[in-house]
Amino acid sequence: MKIDSIEAIPFAIPYRKPLRFASGEVPVAEHVLVRVRTDTGIVGTAEAPPRPFTYGETQGSVRSVIDGIFAPQLIGLSPLARERLHHRLNRTVGNPVAKAALDLAVWDIIGQSCGLPVTELLGGYTDRVRVAHMIGFAPAAEMVAEAERIRGTYGITTFKVKVGRRPVEQDVAACRALRSALGPGAELYVDGNRGWTASESARALNAMADLGLAFAEEPCPADDVLGRRWLAGRSPVPIFGDESTTRPAEVTRELLAGSANGISIKTARTGFTYSQRVLHLCEGLGVEVVVGNQVDGQLGSLCGAAFAAAFEPTSRRAAELSNFLDLTDDLLAEPLSITDGQLPVREAPGLGIEIDEEKLAHYRQD
Known part of the structure; x- marks a missing residue:
């Protein structure tokens, strides 16, 4: 099983009221849905929530680093080769949220391939x-x-x-x-x-x-x-x-x-x-x-x-x-x-994630 493609989809969902705290205010969840696809048809899914006032990442930067830097380095790797995967990710400094989302999606793949919940x-x-x-x-x-x-x-x-x-x-x-x-x-x-x-x-x-x-x-x-x-x-x-x-x-x-x-x-x-x-x-x-x-x-x-x-x-x-x-x-x-x-905690294999595709189509920003 190899990583075949990686997709970073920007989406935005408003909050009922802005979330306010000392380092910033968040009126809309401008996140990125990350999908890691394998050549066996298994898809790992995760969410990247950028926080520019904390880590310097934005929705645009998460998409850019995944599409332009991380995806080319990870495609062709086995999802089980986590140490090699992180070695390649860590060649690029920073970008913790983008890296984390890829890791979460890979664990989702591993769980699904084993038929076991990630937890x-x-x-x-x-x-x-x-x-x-x-x-x-x-x-x-x-x-x-x-x-x-x-x-x-x-x-x-x-x-x-x-x-x-x-x-x-x-x-x-x-x-x-x-x-x-x-x-x-x-x-x-x-x-x-x-x-x-x-x-x-x-x-x-x-x-x-x-x-x-x-x-x-x-x-x-x-x-x-x-x-x-x-x-x-x-x-x-x-x-x-x-x-x-x-x-x-x-x-x-x-x-x-x-x-x-x-x-x-x-x-x-x-x-x-x-x-x-x-x-x-x-x-x-x-x-x-x-x-x-x-x-x-x-x-x-x-x-x-x-x-x-x-x-x-x-x-x-x-x-x-x-x-x-x-x-x-x-x-x-x-x-x-x-x-x-x-x-x-969900008992389904992997993370138990099923995306509502109609909602994704409604909220995606690309």
Whole structure:
């Protein structure tokens, strides 16, 4: 079995309302559907969600690098030759989302060829995962209303609260309102998306020390080398790396420097192959992880769920798998369903992806 062709299809689906956080605003999901076809007729599918304000990738750049650089290097390779595949991808620096989508699609091919779900190939720890929902910037009352609606409708009780605004007091007030409304049974953690300085982060986290936050994700920029180390040593809650830890080498750097106490793993930027490497590195160092989300659609969330369910450490925390609820539509023929705060993993071979071709034709941009 050989890779016969690779297709990168741009599509755009609006959000019900713009998703707002410290590093940017996303009104429309301008993503890329990646299809890797083999000479045996098996097709692997994945979603690439570009984030120009995080990794510098755009919808156009993802298409361009796949069509112009990656596809010519991968066509003719066996999907099982993953090390050779990544060696060729890594000749080109950056482009994590484009590389990850190709990796995810290749794993989909392998699962289909074996007749097994990818989550079983990876580890097969459980068949469902708890879900965390992201609450974006808004007035405190609107953030509370959103969290209560999500809890009431889907049974989700873990919430990632976007922070990083100035002054920090408005984020503190929002978190206090959420804790008051949701009660002690809800799990809350915050994500600054690099929006605060180290001193602002310390002030805000100390002001919220009584709220029982699980952790704080990426409160200040990765370039604040000494400030991040200073903050991680003084914070009342663990500091998790996200944008600063996009590769295993960066994970090692941040952990050994004392700049992070935990790591967010996102299959949309490290695929399954490098997500495993990050996870195993964290296991070896005794570091906790959370499965994050890159404002993925249902296809990307399905990949995150497959990875989170595959391993015991990734199943401990609720995984960020519900951002697709904010989209006005999606491409999957069989939509994902969250019940009692959990998302089941599909039992079909590979990733269990079936694209609604009429919807794809409607939303594609090429």
